[in-house]
Every structure is written in structure tokens, then in C-alpha cells.
Amino acid sequence: MFISLIANSCISFTGIYFISKIMNYDTKHEGVKNMLIGLLSGCLGIFLITQGVVVEEVIKIDFRFLVLILLGFYRLVSPLIIAATMIVVYRFSYGIDFQSIVAFICLVLIVIGILITYNIASLENQLFRFSLILNMLACSIVGLSIYTSGAFSESAAHAALLIVMISFPVGMLITLLNVDLYLINHRVKEYKISAETDHLTGLANRRAWEIQMKKIKERYDTCNVLILDIDYFKQINDQYGHSNGDEILKQFAQLLHRETRDHDIKARIGGEEFGILIPMLSQGEVMKVAERIRNSISKHEFKLLNQQVINISVSIGIANGKSEHLLEMIHLADECLYHAKNQGRNRTHIHGGVEYVQ
Numbered sequence: 001m002f003i004s005l006i007a008n009s010c011i012s013f014t015g016i017y018f019i020s021k022i023m024n025y026d027t028k029h030e031g032v033k034n035m036l037i038g039l040l041s042g043c044l045g046i047f048l049i050t051q052g053v054v055v056e057e058v059i060k061i062d063f064r065f066l067v068l069i070l071l072g073f074y075r076l077v078s079p080l081i082i083a084a085t086m087i088v089v090y091r092f093s094y095g096i097d098f099q100s101i102v103a104f105i106c107l108v109l110i111v112i113g114i115l116i117t118y119n120i121a122s123l124e125n126q127l128f129r130f131s132l133i134l135n136m137l138a139c140s141i142v143g144l145s146i147y148t149s150g151a152f153s154e155s156a157a158h159a160a161l162l163i164v165m166i167s168f169p170v171g172m173l174i175t176l177l178n179v180d181l182y183l184i185n186h187r188v189k190e191y192k193i194s195a196e197t198d199h200l201t202g203l204a205n206r207r208a209w210e211i212q213m214k215k216i217k218e219r220y221d222t223c224n225v226l227i228l229d230i231d232y233f234k235q236i237n238d239q240y241g242h243s244n245g246d247e248i249l250k251q252f253a254q255l256l257h258r259e260t261r262d263h264d265i266k267a268r269i270g271g272e273e274f275g276i277l278i279p280m281l282s283q284g285e286v287m288k289v290a291e292r293i294r295n296s297i298s299k300h301e302f303k304l305l306n307q308q309v310i311n312i313s314v315s316i317g318i319a320n321g322k323s324e325h326l327l328e329m330i331h332l333a334d335e336c337l338y339h340a341k342n343q344g345r346n347r348t349h350i351h352g353g354v355e356y357v358q
Contacts, residue, residue: 009170011051012063015044016070020178023074024185038079041067042086049090061146061163065110065138066171072114072134073127073175074182084111099149106145113137127182131175139168200246201253204267209275212265213326220279223323224286227333228256228293231313231345233272244304248312251302259293275330283320283350290316290348298346313346320350 019040027033045064052062064087071080084107091103114134117123123130143160150156196208204212216223230236230252237245249272256266256274265277278286294314301309317336319329332351340349 006166007051009063009066009166012044012048012066013170013174015047016066016174017177019044019067019070020181023076024181026189034076034079035082037071037076038082039086041071041079041083045083045087046090049087061159063163063167063170065107065142066167066174068107068110068114069131069134069138069171070174070178072117073131073178075118077115077118080111080114084108102145102149106141109141110138113141127179128176131172131179135168135171135175139164139171142167198268201249201268203253203256203274204265206267206269209265209267209269209277212267212277216265216277216279217323217326220323222280222321223326223329224276224278224281224283225319225326225329225333226276226278226286226290226293227269227317227330227337228274228276228314229270229337229341230272231315231341233312236310236312240304240310247305248302248310251300252297252312252314255296255300256293259296260289275333277326279323286318286320287348287350290318290350294346294348315340315345316348318348318350 019037022033022037022040025033045067048062048064048067067083067087068080071083088104088107091100094100114137117130117133117137123133143164146160146163147156150159196204196211198205230248233245233248236248249268252274253266253268256276260266260276260278263279265275267275269275278289281289294316297312297314300311302312303309315337317333317338317340319332319336321329329351336349336351340347343349
């Protein structure tokens with residue numbers, strides 16, 4: 001029996017490892033990924049049931065619950081419910097008897113226990129403690145359910161003790177592996193964000209701007225390019241110092257966030273020069289957006305580090321067209337920006353269109 005349980009635990013470890021790799025795969029289709037994780041986890045749980053070890057003809061022990069611990073570790077509610085439901089339905093397909101009811105109650109208690117641990121604030125950023133509690137909780141419930149299924153006999157107690165002694169270290173090994181996977185994936189994301197973010201403003205940097213241009217071409221037929229330049233920014237740096245200049249840039253970036261949509265690409269592409277990629281808007285619509293941005297900036301009270309209030313303005317150049325011609329559009333938007341500045345600043349100029357001025 002001991003060898004069979006070790007084999008069962010190795011199967012569960014291998015299956016859970018592959019599911020963990022899917023969990024750490026980045027995709028925009030999170031709903032589809034969660035559905036797939038739930039189905040795969042349920043299938044693994046069912047397979048582990050078929051490979052379970054029978055004790056005294058009435059007690060069947062296996063490691064299906066380790067799958068639920070994994071889902072609990074990643075705080076995946078919908079996959080957890082899907083997997084638990086699949087396991088329960090399959091277990092009842094053997095027939096409804098005392099053992100199947102006990103197994104059902106066991107799974108329900110594990111799921112409830114996992115969901116409760118999600119709301120323990122002290123465990124939110126404590127991955128090891130969180131996984132330790134999940135394992136202790138699940139192993140305790142499973143051990144008790146096996147003991148109950150065996151009518152509290154001595155052999156049932158031995159079986160319960162054996163599965164707890166094997167499953168707890170296996171569960172901890174699985175969760176420790178996933179702690180490593182989680183931390184590695186988290187660091188990779190942080191490095192990616194750091195490499196593509198302007199650290200002063202929090203906007204995309206020049207590198208990210210160029211990456212997003214390629215994605216825009218693939219996703220959208222048309223796009224608008226806005227190039228913005230803060231008027232007389234050098235005078236702000238000279239008069240108030242570079243620290244205050246940086247503070248103005250931060251507040252300027254916040255206004256861009258406020259006045260644009262989440263999926264519009266905002267980037268700092270130069271010292272005081274910014275770019276915005278706005279897909280799928282007409283020329284008239286994008287002009288309204290640009291004017292809203294320009295008016296918002298001209299009316300905003302920018303605060304220096306000493307809380308002194310100053311006003312600034314911005315000049316904007318716009319090009320509108322097919323996404324496949326983005327490079328040409330950026331060049332045209334630059335030309336429009338220079339035209340706006342040469343005509344007196346604090347104005348918006350669009351390629352092939354009219355000029356707006358405060």
C-alpha cells in the first residue's frame with residue numbers, strides 16, 4: 001500500500017507541475033485559461049481517484065485533494081469550483097453510499113476552508129504561511145474523512161495517518177515549487193514593466209511605444225497618432241529647477257491618463273515630448289479628444305514642490321490614417337506639432353485638417 005501511495009503522489013506531482021506551468025502563462029484570455037485550468041485540474045483529480053488504493057474493501061485513499069490545494073494557492077475561485085464539481089460528480093458515479101457522502105463532505109469542507117483563508121488579511125502576502133495552512137487544513141480534513149469512512153476502526157486510523165504522513169510533505173513540496181514559479185514569474189513581470197516604463201511619469205517609454213506600435217498594426221485597421229510637447233518647458237526648468245520640472249511632468253502624465261481611455265497608449269518619448277496612440281476613432285472624434293486634453297492642461301493648476309501654482313500649455317500634432325502606415329503618421333504628427341508651435345503654441349494641428357487654438 002505504501003508503494004502504491006508513493007506512486008499516486010508522484011502522478012499527482014507531475015500532473016500538478018504541468019497545470020502550474022499553464023497557470024503562470026500570460027494571456028489576455030484569462031477566462032478561457034481559468035476554464036482550461038479548472039477542467040484539467042478536475043480531470044487530474046478524477047485520474048487520481050482511479051489510481052487510488054483500496055483499504056479493507058471500503059476505504060479508497062488517493063491524492064485528489066492536492067489539486068485543490070494548488071488552485072487554492074493561486075486563489076483561483078472558478079477553477080476551484082469547476083475541479084471540485086467534476087471530482088464530486090465522478091465520485092458519485094460509483095454509487096451513493098456512506099463513503100461517497102463522506103468524500104463529498106470532505107471536498108466541500110476543503111473548498112470552504114480554502115475560500116475562508118482567502119479573506120485572512122495577514123496571509124495575503126505570506127506565500128509560505130498561506131500554503132502551510134492550506135496543506136494542514138486539507139490533510140486534516142482528509143485524514144478525518146478516511147477515519148470516518150472506516151467507521152473509526154484501527155485500520156482506518158492507520159490509513160488516515162499514512163496518507164497524512166505522505167500527502168503533507170508532497171503537498172508542501174508542490175506548494176514550495178509553486179512559490180518559486182510564482183516569484184520567478186512575478187520578477188519577470190516586474191523586469192518587463194521596468195524595461196518598458198518611464199520611471200518618472202509611469203507612462204510607457206520609447207521602447208514600449210515602439211512595441212505597442214507593432215501591436216496596434218496587428219489589432220486595429222485605423223489609428224490616430226498624437227504628439228504633444230509642453231510649451232516653454234525649458235523655461236520652467238531654468239526658473240524653478242529640474243526637480244520642479246519633474247513634478248510638472250508627473251502631473252502632466254496624470255492628466256493624460258485622466259483624459260484618455262485605458263487602452264489608448266500613452267508614452268513619454270522625449271524630455272517634455274509625449275505620444276498617444278488612439279485606435280479606431282475618426283478624425284473629428286480624435287480632434288475632440290486632443291482639444292479636451294489641451295484645454296484641461298491649460299486650465300489645470302500645476303503645483304510645484306513648494307505648493308506654488310503655475311499654469312502651462314501644450315501644443316499637439318495629430319495624424320490620422322491606416323494602422324499599417326503608423327511610421328509615416330508619426331512623421332506627419334511631428335510636422336503638425338512643429339506647425340502648431342511655429343504658429344504660437346497652445347494649439348492643436350491635425351494633418352490635412354484645421355487648426356485649433358486657445
